[in-house]
Amino acid sequence: MTVDLNSGSDSDTRAIGRRLSGLLRAGDVVVLCGTLGAGKTAFVGGIADGLGIDEYVTSPSFVLMKKYTSGFIPLVHVDVYRVGSLGEFEDLDVYEESLSSVLVVEWGDAVAASLPGDHLKILIEITGETDRRVQLVPNGNWTKRPLEEMSE
Ligand SMILES: Nc1ncnc2c1ncn2[C@@H]1O[C@H](COP(=O)(O)OP(=O)(O)OP(=O)(O)O)[C@@H](O)[C@H]1O
Numbered sequence: 112m113t114v115d116l117n118s119g120s121d122s123d124t125r126a127i128g129r130r131l132s133g134l135l136r137a138g139d140v141v142v143l144c145g146t147l148g149a150g151k152t153a154f155v156g157g158i159a160d161g162l163g164i165d166e167y168v169t170s171p172s173f174v175l176m177k178k179y180t181s182g183f184i185p186l187v188h189v190d191v192y193r194v195g196s197l198g199e200f201e202d203l204d205v206y207e208e209s210l211s212s213v214l215v216v217e218w219g220d221a222v223a224a225s226l227p228g229d230h231l232k233i234l235i236e237i238t239g240e241t242d243r244r245v246q247l248v249p250n251g252n253w254t255k256r257p258l259e260e261m262s263e
């Protein structure tokens with residue numbers, strides 16, 4: 112079941128991410144898609160907040176991968192925007208790195224071929240100056256997870 116939500120502000124998007132964090136457990140993979148400035152990093156910031164992480168999440172564009180360990184579950188944030196090739200992404204060994212963490216991948220479409228089948232895809236679409244359509248699309252075992260809680 113795809114969950115379709117509307118966000119009217121940066122803080123709305125963070126609140127959706129924060130709410131999603133309640134469903135997340137170690138080993139989960141969340142893939143974020145959406146154009147430049149859609150709010151992918153803001154969404155990850157909400158997840159981090161919900162996981163009890165006290166650091167501010169910024170785009171790891173220059174380091175590609177950043178791990179936050181101050182919360183209940185470690186969060187591994189990867190931004191593949193600047194990753195040149197699938198091989199370069201695979202060399203990061205993100206899955207190895209994140210077996211006991213929640214892994215979030217920004218611009219996941221670029222590396223779709225090496226993502227695990229079990230993942231939650233988040234599509235953020237710009238629909239107005241501060242309006243966003245946020246779709247949660249379950250893949251693999253995510254189809255059995257209680258995503259409907261997100262629209263209550
Ligand atoms: N509804 C909204 N949700 C999220 N961000 C919003 C919203 N409305 C306005 N914004 C603004 O849009 C920007 C989103 O930036 P953010 O870095 O989260 O996007 P991004 O998708 O990660 O971009 P990039 O492609 O550069 O990684 C912020 O400046 C934020 O304040």
Ligand SMILES: [Mg+2]
Pocket residue numbers: 151152153170190217
């Ligand atoms: Mg970003």
